[in-house]
Amino acid sequence: MAIEHFDVLIVGAGLSGIGAAYHLKRDCPKKTYAILEARAAIGGTWDLFRYPGIRSDSDMYTLGYAFKPWREAKAIADGPSILNYVRETAAEHGIDRNIRYGHKVRRASWSSETATWTVEAEHDGKTVKVTCNFLSMCSGYYNYEAGYTPDFPGIERFKGRIVHPQLWPEDLDYAGKTVVVIGSGATAVTLAPEMAKTAGHVTMLQRSPTYVVSRPAEDGVANWLRAKLPGKLAYDITRAKNVLFQMLFFNIARKKPEKTKERLLGLVRDHLGPDYDIETHFTPRYNPWDQRLCLVPDADLFASIKAGKTSVVTDHIETFTETGLKLTSGQSLDADIIVTATGLRMQLLGEMEVLVDGRKIAPHETTSYKGMMFSDVPNLSSTFGYTNASWTLKADLTAEYMCRLLNYMDRTGTRICTPRLPEGEMEIEPWLDFSSGYVQRALKILPRQGAKTPWKVHQNYAKDLVALRYGKVDDGVMEFSKVKAVTKAKVAA
Template structure:
């Protein structure tokens, strides 16, 4: 099947959905139970009354463990190293009160901007005073798990806050499952899978009926499409990204790509607005084509994502690059992007029209 269009807007995210990342585990073929990656979860997986080991420490893991613990006999979160985990109420009482007492649209904007400003403040505080933020997070974990829990081993990462994403657990459900001994955390490296579970490098063995490999995701550009322009294959790894949404010397194509340090949809909303402004501008001036082009030799290419997470580092070489100056530089800042994308000029001297 073939589709044609005048403008292509990719809203496919940046994950490869066919399969997640699973390292090769020694002895995996010997395990008598079932091994499943969360991206390949199926309805026939029955974990009720079973012993489940979830390998990983990221957002998927901290979401799965308390949910599985509701029915499983025992759930073990097996991690090579810890991640920062923060508890957050599933419902925002302040937001609920504002919705009850204010007009809906006004309450929505107040809540949205409160959340945006708090997120920006916390991110900047993490960058400028990482030790203080680290201490704050760890004190919260210790309070949630009790004074005797070994937070230093299981919830104290080797890196600073926001060098990787923080994991949010609604209403502290992960901590509750651990306190109630329905779930446990083991921090160690895997030596091999065995017939009955996993043997660790420290000699311990974890019995399991099901092993969930929440070991990460695979990134890709433009939904994995092979893109060419006039017969020239586009190598995204050597292509600058324009305003975080278009690509140098690729005409009439944009991608929705969100923030890594805030809500993904904040940037996607602004991108959608900008694409609409761009198309309307082209219609008003009878342009058929728009294409960002860099002719500034002083602009240097830099990695588009400044994250130490494994899934980013495995794929960063394949991702488009950001430039050292606007409009090729990614701000990761909602306030600056509002100025640039909602109110900035469409004809900025970088975008070429014909």
């Protein structure tokens, strides 16, 4: 059977993959493409996660696509609404017809002789091969099959039920039950107040606090603008407003960490009152934005704490017991259900094996180019969003730049684009300057970044906007070439 060939192959049919396909259709309408999706459904994260209260931790005016206005009243949207938004986008533009479900990509092999990638995917227990000229990786940043759970002592002793949010069971009935949620990140602060609505009591057990910020679920300015202006114009203004606010807040936090910290903790104190132990439970040891802030819509976590439905305990686990947890302080927590909201397992390129002309590429030995390509790896882009802003802001720019590259190669008659590190020494840094556990655990598998542009990974939308939308494509670093005939050495008789 003949191997199918496409101009562009996109891996992943989530928020990023659907966005990349839209940009291809708009900016490179003559290019053929297909999307390989490992799962049986569209939506990525927003189809996978089914835990109670699942929602965005960014506003939808920036997490939404630049080209498709978010029209619902809630800016902090629930998972099903976001999934519907992604599916609607795919259907509106005919993208859903180009998705191949149940195709788990295992390997991609580049040939400079033919200027093509041969992609091997597992489908129905068999290996399917597809070739393409350009490979767009939109497979997310974490392992979909399992989340991260530490090796808790005595975990096998617990007689109740243990659940990880990434694999939420449909049959879990927690009404009237005593629940312990282990964790302090975005998932934990979402789960605790939502489960507390029907649970007997929920305790959020954390080793150390996270900065938690309340924000209205609805954006009043956005809703007012939508009532007064055409939908796209209102959306664009709101998006610009929110991007500028995010950048301003991040820069202030970096320049004046102590004042920012004081302000954030003051807001928590306003919600919980002067008698609550903010110092123990809501005062992190790190500065704001050394890790991502946790967003709670309409102060729901704080309201649940004040109502006595949710408690926060800051301590370490000594061991699981038959009935719950014993903590290092000597305190015991009884539980019917324990939820391990202990994080994700990061991975890059879906743990796909990458070979370039037969040489295996280890991503951690490469250097990131413009936060979206890898040194010495031709015709491959990878979508990875911001740590300090909405994922889709960078995803949109990455897709735009991919299209600029493709169109430039068409104009110049070239077929290969390869980021090349300059000769000589360049200071190398970790790809992500972030102290979150899931990032620190993954640094050994992530690429490096350089100290100078275009090898520097800017966590800055304005800088990336200038570089990716308006910067030169032929920047002296990207090497463009045509396919050259490979002459094989003659073997002496």
